Amino acid sequence: MTNDQLPPIKGFIETSLLDWPGQVCAVVFLPYCNLRCPYCHNHQLVLEPDTLETLSLEEILGRLTPLQDWVDGICVTGGEPTIHRSLPALLRKIHEAGFKAKVDTNGTQPEFLRYLVTEKLIDCVAMDVKAPLEDAAYARCAGVYVPVDIIRASIEVLAKAEISTMFRCTVAPTLLAKSDVYRLAAQLKELGAENLTRAEAVPSLILQNFSPADPMEPDLKNVNPLTDEALSRMQDQVNHILG
Numbered sequence: 001m002t003n004d005q006l007p008p009i010k011g012f013i014e015t016s017l018l019d020w021p022g023q024v025c026a027v028v029f030l031p032y033c034n035l036r037c038p039y040c041h042n043h044q045l046v047l048e049p050d051t052l053e054t055l056s057l058e059e060i061l062g063r064l065t066p067l068q069d070w071v072d073g074i075c076v077t078g079g080e081p082t083i084h085r086s087l088p089a090l091l092r093k094i095h096e097a098g099f100k101a102k103v104d105t106n107g108t109q110p111e112f113l114r115y116l117v118t119e120k121l122i123d124c125v126a127m128d129v130k131a132p133l134e135d136a137a138y139a140r141c142a143g144v145y146v147p148v149d150i151i152r153a154s155i156e157v158l159a160k161a162e163i164s165t166m167f168r169c170t171v172a173p174t175l176l177a178k179s180d181v182y183r184l185a186a187q188l189k190e191l192g193a194e195n196l197t198r199a200e201a202v203p204s205l206i207l208q209n210f211s212p213a214d215p216m217e218p219d220l221k222n223v224n225p226l227t228d229e230a231l232s233r234m235q236d237q238v239n240h241i242l243g
């Protein structure tokens, strides 16, 4: 298989303790995304990936193979990995090289996600849920219209999948109110997220603070993120809702 039959890789981190709870993983970044979240800090990867060098998978696996006693798996992130129809080939290569595979996704390709799960191509998924499952709120946080039925379908695929799963939500104060976040938690519970196969001891819905450092939407540079205490209180309430 040539590199032409694999998705282009536009970034690589050799070891991360943050991207896969309980695991040491490498991270590869794929370009492009079908959403335009105003807080996205990977916008060069999303909007101008041609300005970034394309890395060879062989070279990456060559660097990781000697670290196999340390590195448990490879996290494929982006951008949005599931818009690449050649993603399964990349995941197979990762497994053939002896590593587990995690995919980060925005959940907009439920049937593709179902395929990856059914074919056992992924060992862990982190799905970003942007807002409560209501069209207006989702469009506000995703930067484009997203029919929330497809997000609901992806949640249902993962809630039934017997692979390590986590949902994540980035909280930017001007985009999401506390009540939005709690409504999302309740909706996830209704869709079965309380019975997830979880990654280590992490909550079913992990709240992340937004960073004003370099967002896609420049106006967000002037917005203060929540304090750690406020985010932690919100996380406690989300955990309570999800049980």
Ligand code: SF4
Binding pocket: 033, 034, 035, 036, 037, 039, 040, 041, 042, 043, 046, 078, 079, 080, 106, 128
């Ligand atoms: S934050 Fe939004 S725009 Fe950025 S990569 Fe993720 S889904 Fe795409």
